[in-house]
Amino acid sequence: MIQSIGWTDVTNQFPVKTKAAHSIAAGLSYGMVPAKLVAEYDGEHAPTQTEAVQPILCICHMISLPGAPVIVRLHPKKGARELDGGKMVVYPVVGGSKMADANKTDLIPVDVSQPESQVWLVRPQVELQPGEYALMLGTQNVSIFPFTVLPPAGQTAPKN
Numbered sequence: 001m002i003q004s005i006g007w008t009d010v011t012n013q014f015p016v017k018t019k020a021a022h023s024i025a026a027g028l029s030y031g032m033v034p035a036k037l038v039a040e041y042d043g044e045h046a047p048t049q050t051e052a053v054q055p056i057l058c059i060c061h062m063i064s065l066p067g068a069p070v071i072v073r074l075h076p077k078k079g080a081r082e083l084d085g086g087k088m089v090v091y092p093v094v095g096g097s098k099m100a101d102a103n104k105t106d107l108i109p110v111d112v113s114q115p116e117s118q119v120w121l122v123r124p125q126v127e128l129q130p131g132e133y134a135l136m137l138g139t140q141n142v143s144i145f146p147f148t149v150l151p152p153a154g155q156t157a158p159k160n
Helices: 023-028
Strands: 017-021 035-042 056-060 069-077 080-088 110-116 119-124 131-137 145-149
Touching: 056 069, 056 131, 069 110, 069 119
Parallel strands: none
Antiparallel strands: 017 035, 035 080, 056 119, 069 080, 069 131, 110 119, 131 145
16 A cells, blocks of 8 residues: 555556566576566556655555565656566576566665554655656565656656
8 A cells, every 4th residue: 555645555566578688698608698687567657646755655464575675666668667677697507587676776765664563664765756666575576566656736747
């Protein structure tokens, strides 16, 4: 859930496509050449939108978290949003996992608190610019909880 004026549900979303650039070279070089991984999510904007520049996200009813929660910036691309997964090493014998590992330049520093058992609150340490973002439970997970930060009333979002 995300808090703006009130609490709103944020549904998780899986990528419609995950692609690896340079994966053949990475496989043939036995991991010497890293592959760049990009996860693509359907829709130009997330269904959940907020005007809050430092929204609070609540993770509820989970016994434990699979990884440290992070907020990442998504990049709009022709009717979709992309998560730059950074680079991964592909080993041809073991096989490569297409898990997105959020690019460090797209990570937003967050404060995480646990006010109750099975409840975590996540808040960005900085104000978010208008655009597309997602909550990830650990940086090696392609299931995200996307949200859009809207520009303040009367302003338009900057073009990317």
